Amino acid sequence: MKKFLVVFLFIFVLFFENSFGETNIEIDVNISENYSVYLLTWSITPKYGYYYPYGSEFKIKLPRNFEIINISDDDGEVRFFTENYTLHLFTSRNIHYPNIYRFYIKFKEINNPVHCDNEFYFRSYFSSKDFSILRINLPDFAKNIFVKDKEYGRVYNKSLTFYGDDYGYISLFFLRDNGDDEKILLNFKKFDLEIPKRYEKEIYPIAKKIDENAIPALEETFNKKINKTLIKFVPQPKENWICYFQNDSIYCGVGILLDYENIAENIIHEFTHYFISKTIGDGLPPWFEEGIAEKLGNEVSYLIGYEKDINFSIIEECKNELKHYFWKEWECEIFDCNSSYLNLSFVGKCEQRYGKENMRYIFSFYAVNKSIDNNFIKSVSSFFQENNIKIESDAKNKNSIVVLLLDLFQGKKEFFEEFKMIENETDFITYFKRFEEAKNKIEEIKNISDFDFYEKPKKILSYSLYYLFNGNLSEFEKNINISLELSKSIMEEANQIKNEIQKINSSLTCFHDFVSSLIEEAYRNYAYANFDESIKYLEKAELEKSIIDKRIKDFNKTFSEIKENFLGNIFSNDLKDIENYILECNLEKAEKKIYEIDKNIKILEICLFAVLVTFLILVFIKYY
Numbered sequence: 001m002k003k004f005l006v007v008f009l010f011i012f013v014l015f016f017e018n019s020f021g022e023t024n025i026e027i028d029v030n031i032s033e034n035y036s037v038y039l040l041t042w043s044i045t046p047k048y049g050y051y052y053p054y055g056s057e058f059k060i061k062l063p064r065n066f067e068i069i070n071i072s073d074d075d076g077e078v079r080f081f082t083e084n085y086t087l088h089l090f091t092s093r094n095i096h097y098p099n100i101y102r103f104y105i106k107f108k109e110i111n112n113p114v115h116c117d118n119e120f121y122f123r124s125y126f127s128s129k130d131f132s133i134l135r136i137n138l139p140d141f142a143k144n145i146f147v148k149d150k151e152y153g154r155v156y157n158k159s160l161t162f163y164g165d166d167y168g169y170i171s172l173f174f175l176r177d178n179g180d181d182e183k184i185l186l187n188f189k190k191f192d193l194e195i196p197k198r199y200e201k202e203i204y205p206i207a208k209k210i211d212e213n214a215i216p217a218l219e220e221t222f223n224k225k226i227n228k229t230l231i232k233f234v235p236q237p238k239e240n241w242i243c244y245f246q247n248d249s250i251y252c253g254v255g256i257l258l259d260y261e262n263i264a265e266n267i268i269h270e271f272t273h274y275f276i277s278k279t280i281g282d283g284l285p286p287w288f289e290e291g292i293a294e295k296l297g298n299e300v301s302y303l304i305g306y307e308k309d310i311n312f313s314i315i316e317e318c319k320n321e322l323k324h325y326f327w328k329e330w331e332c333e334i335f336d337c338n339s340s341y342l343n344l345s346f347v348g349k350c351e352q353r354y355g356k357e358n359m360r361y362i363f364s365f366y367a368v369n370k371s372i373d374n375n376f377i378k379s380v381s382s383f384f385q386e387n388n389i390k391i392e393s394d395a396k397n398k399n400s401i402v403v404l405l406l407d408l409f410q411g412k413k414e415f416f417e418e419f420k421m422i423e424n425e426t427d428f429i430t431y432f433k434r435f436e437e438a439k440n441k442i443e444e445i446k447n448i449s450d451f452d453f454y455e456k457p458k459k460i461l462s463y464s465l466y467y468l469f470n471g472n473l474s475e476f477e478k479n480i481n482i483s484l485e486l487s488k489s490i491m492e493e494a495n496q497i498k499n500e501i502q503k504i505n506s507s508l509t510c511f512h513d514f515v516s517s518l519i520e521e522a523y524r525n526y527a528y529a530n531f532d533e534s535i536k537y538l539e540k541a542e543l544e545k546s547i548i549d550k551r552i553k554d555f556n557k558t559f560s561e562i563k564e565n566f567l568g569n570i571f572s573n574d575l576k577d578i579e580n581y582i583l584e585c586n587l588e589k590a591e592k593k594i595y596e597i598d599k600n601i602k603i604l605e606i607c608l609f610a611v612l613v614t615f616l617i618l619v620f621i622k623y624y
């Protein structure tokens with residue numbers, strides 16, 4: 001089988017100004033080796049009592065890169081023109097109930113065929129409020145078909161049908177048996193890029209610019225150097241996404257390789273998410289995070305020469321339609337949250353017309369762009385890195401956290417309020433002030449201490465910030481209190497140890513050499529805030545000191561006894577030596593000598609006594 005693969009990126013939006021009828025759409029997808037052709041059969045039936053006069057206008061939005069092959073009705077060619085990817089069609093006759101009128105629109109996608117793995121990817125944005133049936137006829141070889149998140153192993157007649165009252169994305173994906181596509185790994189300084197080999201020539205220069213100019217610009221904005229990452233182009237089997245990142249790798253759908261203009265923007269957008277994750281964390285509400293990613297995606301890609309058109313006219317047109325749950329719903333899709341926000345949506349006109357995704361991204365981009373600048377991003381990113389904290393994806397009160405950031409780093413709130421992204425948020429600034437008070441208090445305590453003993457309470461304090469920026473107020477308070485109490489008790493213990501050291505120190509003499517080295521060790525540990533060690537050395541020092549003091553006392557006692565003894569004079573030279581030893585602070589030698597003398601005196605005393613006794617015995621014998 002010949003290897004060929006095709007991707008469709010087909011944005012398809014229908015809209016009507018006034019609807020007096022029922023319309024059905026049927027799309028035949030045909031893939032040839034050179035391009036893919038769509039035959040769109042659009043059936044219109046006026047409602048009972050209404051009619052469409054000759055020349056009624058109908059509009060349909062077609063993919064960006066399309067070329068009309070021909071448009072006709074059952075009678076022949078019809079009048080049409082295209083403007084901004086919108087095709088305007090005019091009926092060639094009056095249509096009365098219950099007649100069915102059909103437009104046959106045949107067009108091809110200019111960029112096709114694009115070869116990519118074995119998948120066919122078809123994405124359609126549709127709103128069926130105004131038409132009742134959308135039917136998509138797939139090629140014969142389609143299998144394993146996914147629509148939204150649902151898998152259809154098999155569809156009847158290779159045809160998918162969607163009925164009215166549905167709106168949103170249809171992501172259609174199907175497989176065909178085919179061989180592998182050859183891949184290539186392009187190496188750059190900041191990332192490796194894995195792409196199908198046939199894109200190498202077009203993608204290489206874009207990727208090189210991203211590597212050399214865009215990444216350094218983002219590093220500057222986030223005040224953060226990043227490690228080398230891997231960007232992989234992979235099939236998009238199920239969900240509706242362009243790029244995402246996971247485990248230090250960025251995955252982009254092969255579909256975006258079609259769109260050379262936006263590929264830089266999309267990759268930079270994803271890199272922005274990557275930077276946010278590495279600095280601020282994964283827990284920003286999507287309206288804020290996507291806004292930042294869009295802002296930097298556009299700014300930085302413009303910097304390296306790629307510009308993107310954005311339809312800002314919807315801001316004025318649609319802002320009044322926005323409700324708080326519109327943004328909450330988005331948050332709920334990404335994070336677990338109060339499910340009451342889901343499935344609550346009332347779909348407004350704008351949402352029908354432009355699609356939910358478009359509304360989300362354009363408004364987020366617009367509001368973020370008007371509210372914060374790159375200095376804001378740099379300050380926030382630096383703040384999170386300095387304090388070693390992150391907003392986790394399970395953070396509570398995400399909107400309040402954003403408001404706090406806006407308050408702290410000079411962002412504006414008006415647009416977020418006007419667009420209902422934030423509404424009645426908890427005021428976290430008062431909590432932040434408590435943090436600052438505690439910080440100052442600990443700083444004060446530190447300043448009146450000999451050394452900085454407050455590493456631990458400071459750590460606990462800065463961890464309280466982690467709790468605050470994760471919306472956990474009770475843990476925040478707990479940590480603040482613990483850090484304050486700990487600082488105070490450290491200060492008290494430090495003072496006690498210091499007093500004890502001074503007390504012992506002042507009572508030391510030259511005989512306490514060893515004791516004073518123990519005291520030094522106690523002080524050294526005190527200076528490093530190893531209070532337990534310090535106390536151990538103090539206790540040892542006290543014990544040693546008491547031993548030495550006892551030796552001195554005993555020595556003094558013996559010394560004065562010898563001096564008072566009538567035999568002491570015999571040893572007067574030795575006693576002089578001892579006095580010199582004492583002057584030299586040599587207690588050991590003095591002790592040795594004194595105890596020798598003491599011993600000798602005792603022997604002498606015994607001898608004298610013996611002589612005396614012998615003498616007395618002799619006298620006794622002689623006279624009696």
Ligand SMILES: [Zn+2]
Nearest residue numbers: 269273290293
């Ligand atoms: Zn994004």
